[in-house]
Amino acid sequence: MTEPSPAIVVRGLRKVYGNKAAVDGVNLTVPRGCFFGFLGPNGAGKSTTIRMLTGLVPPTSGEIELLGLRMPGQETEIKQRIGLVPDESLLFDRLTGAEFLEFVGRMYGLDRAVARDRGRALLDVFKLNENRKLIAEYSKGMRKRLAMAAALIHHPDLFLMDEPFEGVDAVGARLMKDILLDQVRRGATIFLTSHVLEVVERLCDRVAIIQEGRIVTEGALADLRGGAESLEEVFVRVVGAEREFAKLDWL
Amino acid sequence: MAPPDISTGRGRVRMIAAILRAQWLSMRGFRLGSSRRGAALSLGIAFAWYGFWAMLGLMVEEAMAGSGAQAGTLLPTGLLLVFLYWQLAPLVSASMGASLDLRKLLVYPVPHRLLFRVEVLLRLTTCAEMLLLLAGGVAGLLRNSLYGGWTAAPRLLSGALVFVAFNLLLAAGLRCLVERLLARKHIREALVLFLVLAVATPRLLVSTGRAPRSLDEMFAAAHFLPCPWAGAARWMAGGGWVAGAAVLAAWTLAAWAFGRWQFERSLRFDAQAARATEIDPAEAKPVRLEWLFRLPGSLLRDPLAAIVEKELRSLSRTPRFRLVFIMGFSFGVLVWLPVAIGQQGRLDSAVAQNFLAVVSVYALTLLGQVSYWNAFGFDRSAAQVYFSLPAPVSTTLAGKNLAAALFILLEIGLVTAASLLLRIRIPVAKILEAFLVTPVAALYLLAIGNLSSVHYPRAMNPERVSQGGAAGRWQGLVFLFFPAALLPVFLAYLARAVFDSQTAFYGVLAFAALLGAVVYRIAMDSAVEAAGRRRETLLAELSRGEGPVASE
Numbered sequence: 001m002t003e004p005s006p007a008i009v010v011r012g013l014r015k016v017y018g019n020k021a022a023v024d025g026v027n028l029t030v031p032r033g034c035f036f037g038f039l040g041p042n043g044a045g046k047s048t049t050i051r052m053l054t055g056l057v058p059p060t061s062g063e064i065e066l067l068g069l070r071m072p073g074q075e076t077e078i079k080q081r082i083g084l085v086p087d088e089s090l091l092f093d094r095l096t097g098a099e100f101l102e103f104v105g106r107m108y109g110l111d112r113a114v115a116r117d118r119g120r121a122l123l124d125v126f127k128l129n130e131n132r133k134l135i136a137e138y139s140k141g142m143r144k145r146l147a148m149a150a151a152l153i154h155h156p157d158l159f160l161m162d163e164p165f166e167g168v169d170a171v172g173a174r175l176m177k178d179i180l181l182d183q184v185r186r187g188a189t190i191f192l193t194s195h196v197l198e199v200v201e202r203l204c205d206r207v208a209i210i211q212e213g214r215i216v217t218e219g220a221l222a223d224l225r226g227g228a229e230s231l232e233e234v235f236v237r238v239v240g241a242e243r244e245f246a247k248l249d250w251l
Numbered sequence: 252m253a254p255p256d257i258s259t260g261r262g263r264v265r266m267i268a269a270i271l272r273a274q275w276l277s278m279r280g281f282r283l284g285s286s287r288r289g290a291a292l293s294l295g296i297a298f299a300w301y302g303f304w305a306m307l308g309l310m311v312e313e314a315m316a317g318s319g320a321q322a323g324t325l326l327p328t329g330l331l332l333v334f335l336y337w338q339l340a341p342l343v344s345a346s347m348g349a350s351l352d353l354r355k356l357l358v359y360p361v362p363h364r365l366l367f368r369v370e371v372l373l374r375l376t377t378c379a380e381m382l383l384l385l386a387g388g389v390a391g392l393l394r395n396s397l398y399g400g401w402t403a404a405p406r407l408l409s410g411a412l413v414f415v416a417f418n419l420l421l422a423a424g425l426r427c428l429v430e431r432l433l434a435r436k437h438i439r440e441a442l443v444l445f446l447v448l449a450v451a452t453p454r455l456l457v458s459t460g461r462a463p464r465s466l467d468e469m470f471a472a473a474h475f476l477p478c479p480w481a482g483a484a485r486w487m488a489g490g491g492w493v494a495g496a497a498v499l500a501a502w503t504l505a506a507w508a509f510g511r512w513q514f515e516r517s518l519r520f521d522a523q524a525a526r527a528t529e530i531d532p533a534e535a536k537p538v539r540l541e542w543l544f545r546l547p548g549s550l551l552r553d554p555l556a557a558i559v560e561k562e563l564r565s566l567s568r569t570p571r572f573r574l575v576f577i578m579g580f581s582f583g584v585l586v587w588l589p590v591a592i593g594q595q596g597r598l599d600s601a602v603a604q605n606f607l608a609v610v611s612v613y614a615l616t617l618l619g620q621v622s623y624w625n626a627f628g629f630d631r632s633a634a635q636v637y638f639s640l641p642a643p644v645s646t647t648l649a650g651k652n653l654a655a656a657l658f659i660l661l662e663i664g665l666v667t668a669a670s671l672l673l674r675i676r677i678p679v680a681k682i683l684e685a686f687l688v689t690p691v692a693a694l695y696l697l698a699i700g701n702l703s704s705v706h707y708p709r710a711m712n713p714e715r716v717s718q719g720g721a722a723g724r725w726q727g728l729v730f731l732f733f734p735a736a737l738l739p740v741f742l743a744y745l746a747r748a749v750f751d752s753q754t755a756f757y758g759v760l761a762f763a764a765l766l767g768a769v770v771y772r773i774a775m776d777s778a779v780e781a782a783g784r785r786r787e788t789l790l791a792e793l794s795r796g797e798g799p800v801a802s803e
Contacts, residue, residue: 090639107640
């Protein structure tokens with residue numbers, strides 16, 4: 001019996017804007033059933049990488065394989081099996097939460113009644129069941145929870161999540177974490193970026209750190225920490241952050 | 252360390268300069284960055300539109316220079332028309348020009364009077380055309396020796412400048428007032444209808460011969476000194492200019508007070524509260540028109556049905572779309588009706604005989620600016636959803652086109668109903684004709700619209716009821732592209748007129764429909780290919796934020 005292909009394989013991925021490489025030769029392999037954290041300072045290339053994985057942005061060069069399928073040739077099949085929680089809101093402001101979830105479910109090929117029922121159930125779980133409130137009136141945290149619900153509705157094999165906990169309250173974040181851990185136990189793969197390193201430390205098996213478009217370190221979380229350091233200490237050491245603010249003598 | 256001093260003139264000028272510079276940099280980044288073609292098209296349209304008004308300005312200049320003493324008689328009426336256009340055109344066309352994005356600026360310590368000054372200056376974006384006409388009029392009077400010639404330049408120019416200031420201040424106040432009213436959920440559509448009626452009724456009265464005398468009296472009022480345009484005319488033309496100056500100065504002061512008052516009220520206005528959904532979650536009543544939204548699903552399959560349903564829901568809840576939709580049938584009927592009736596009050600003109608088709612096509616073109624011409628505009632950054640879900644772009648565009656088509660058919664029905672309510676007799680054959688002609692015209696416009704949507708996407712703020720930017724750009728677009736798109740339909744009418752035959756009409760129309768289907772298909776393939784190729788640019792344009800001045 002052959003081993004299933006990795007969830008994500010990226011080889012020599014590059015994205016150049018003008019004369020600046022936002023992503024500069026990234027190589028990455030994420031095994032299936034893994035909870036993978038993709039970390040980096042602001043502007044390092046995390047969001048650009050995720051956008052290339054989801055097909056929203058074409059790479060300048062390099063190869064992408066998701067769940068054994070090639071991007072962009074098998075893009076539609078890939079999209080059927082991934083759930084996306086983006087950094088920016090991808091929600092239609094003029095729909096209610098229920099209408100949006102039904103729309104997403106039907107776009108993933110679910111029967112209308114099934115999409116509606118699942119949508120209702122997800123809204124209950126995520127405490128978003130304020131009937132007929134338009135998404136335009138949602139807070140930031142509510143939008144993130146709804147985006148998470150939309151990523152779950154078709155039961156994907158791979159989750160791509162860009163700052164999924166940003167703006168979410170503690171209760172909502174706890175709920176999302178529990179759901180994600182349960183999904184991993186059932187065989188799904190989670191690929192997420194986050195600035196909240198405590199959350200990454202608690203959830204992730206493997207971590208990669210990107211800086212200025214390049215992977216600077218990657219591996220199992222336990223190996224990277226070496227037993228003594230926290231993830232924050234590893235992160236700050238690897239990206240070489242300095243105490244720059246001393247230059248602001250007028251502050 | 253002390254904060255920068257904004258109480259001095261220099262400090263205030265720096266603030267205004269900072270706002271305008273931020274806006275310029277925002278626009279420059281857009282124009283020169285990802286959409287050079289869009290910028291070139293916009294510039295071309297602006298050139299054509301303002302070139303047309305510049306020509307009119309030259310004609311006004313010649314008229315004022317060469318009409319001798321008559322210039323003094325023409326001037327008040329001319330200034331009255333400038334005033335009416337300046338104040339009413341933005342309201343009726345729902346194109347209120349650029350304005351300050353107060354949400355972004357109120358967090359800074361900018362004095363309100365400073366913001367007001369910038370807001371007033373921004374009124375220049377609504378009616379730059381009138382400045383061209385005024386400039387022509389002033390230049391003509393300068394050449395007219397009967398009005399003092401070049402020696403009267405200080406009086407002429409000062410009068411014209413104060414008249415411009417009066418209009419700017421009044422327009423700023425009206426804009427604030429109307430925007431607040433339109434932000435309230437239950438008032439906006441009624442207000443639109445009221446404005447449309449207020450604008451179109453005088454013309455209708457003239458055309459039907461109901462009250463010509465009252466309109467003659469109205470234009471005689473152009474010379475009535477207490478009116479600001481009469482005061483401006485007296486000031487500029489001389490002959491009692493002191494009284495004219497006093498009148499105009501008083502009106503300008505009043506306009507300043509009104510504008511300032513309305514601006515302050517707008518600063519305190521909670522638009523979000525005005526728009527909030529007032530629903531008790533415990534009630535959970537079904538959505539009105541739910542059956543209409545679900546209709547596509549019973550006829551089509553997903554994902555096409557899902558996209559059509561989403562578009563029907565979203566657009567019907569978008570204030571700007573609803574406004575333009577209502578204008579389509581109300582404004583359309585009331586504007587074209589006087590044209591149809593004419594001065595003699597007869598119904599035998601070409602427009603009268605094809606009234607329903609003309610108004611329906613007019614409504615179709617009006618709907619373009621809020622639907623098919625910029626299909627992803629209201630989605631903004633959420634348009635990325637279409638590219639991350641497993642449905643081809645062609646399905647997305649087709650779904651949006653279908654939704655637009657359903658609204659167009661609804662518009663034709665409402666135009667018919669409005670016409671019948673106004674007791675305009677329309678034979679059944681003409682109703683059928685309108686339902687045939689408009690969809691054929693729609694094929695061509697949707698085809699161009701799909702290309703425009705992927706090549707020139709622009710984010711549209713669904714909360715803004717009025718369209719920002721210069722109205723001239725949209726009108727220029729209409730003048731450039733729409734006649735070409737409607738040519739096949741026009742040829743069908745020409746065939747009927749030339750051969751005096753319904754068979755010729757329907758034959759040419761059928762051919763136009765067939766050709767339209769081919770054009771639509773070719774345009775769709777091209778649009779899909781372009782969307783895939785320039786996906787990143789398209790999404791970046793739709794996600795683009797704005798500078799301190801909101802233009803859409």
